[in-house]
Amino acid sequence: MSSPDMRIITVIGSGLIGRSWSMVFVGGGYTVKLYDNKPDQAAKAVVEIRKQLEELQEAHMLRGELHATEQLALLSSHEDLATALEGAFFIQECVFEQLEVKQSVFQDIERLVGKEVILSSSTSCLVPSEVFLKVQSRSRCLVSHPVNPPYFVKLVELVPHPETAAAVMDTTHFLMTKVGQAPVRLRREIDGFALNRVQAAIIAESWRLVQDGVISVEDIDLVMSEGLGMRYAFIGPMETMHLNAPAGLEDYMKRYGGGIRRILSSFGPVPDFSGSEAAKSIVNEMCELIPGDQQHLSARIERRDQLLMGLARLKKDQ
Secondary structure, eight states, rough: OOOOEEEEEEEEEHHHHHHHHHHHHHHHTOOEEEESSSSHHHHHHHHHHHHHHHHHHHTTOOOSSSSSHHHHHTTTEESSSHHHTTTTTEEEEESSSSSSHHHHHHHHTTTTTTSSSEEEEESSOOOOHHTTOOOSGGGGEEEEESSSSSSSOOEEEEOTOOOOOOOHHHHHHHHHHHHTTTEEEEESTTTTTHHHHHHHHHHHHHHHHHHHSOHHHHEEEEEEIIHHHHHHTOOHHHHHHHHHHHOOHHHHHHHHHHHHHHHHOOOOOOOOOSSSSSHHHHHHHHHHHHSSSHHHHHHHHHHHHHHHHHHHHHHTOO
């Protein structure tokens, strides 16, 4: 077992998130060892990453100071876990969102690395105390939850295990900042973390408004994309309130706090998102706008990513 090299990162899992993390890390100048236990999967992922980096360079959206060929030279594929972990100071796990699978992977990793190596999970909904339950040295463990697609949506939620050392949070925050992400620290673990809790609140009320016949699926999406989303692309809800009253946040709450409480008290119960007739009606309305077959969804996903690329370019220039 060699000493960690602060320039080497191992990414476990070569799916969409694993490929995205690999691109982010090589863009920051780090050597990345991409591992997958399925034969040829990691090698195929490197081929896909090469294609994406070359396309990004052509579009002048390649991150970092290195050319695509220089970034690709930092990336290697591996099928042997011990070889993939050799020398790494940071491990980013990106396997299936199944608790038992992640727990098993981290048990395997812990047997092969020193206690100073940081173990990070990409989970979007499993809390660290569950993910790292079977790890012996938990002070070096945390969740680094990206937002899909991570290359254009830079937020990363850093969620500590109850035993996570402050230095591990600091090192990870520094790393994520250095590679161009926008890390936020949660002070403790909570179901859904921060992003998904806020997103769930938006989803629930949007669903209720459509379900109750107040607004259409198409128009509730416009409420966000042409309304709230225009502001939230650059400033968050707290700053929005702070700027929307002459004397700032305290003044805003004096003026509007009563109305907000009244609205919140009128919210209905958590909707039934599947099975009910109302849910089926909402799904049908959505599918009339964008059919749910692979061809139509893939086209919209590509459009989404192109728009996010343009927004990322605009935000970079601010």
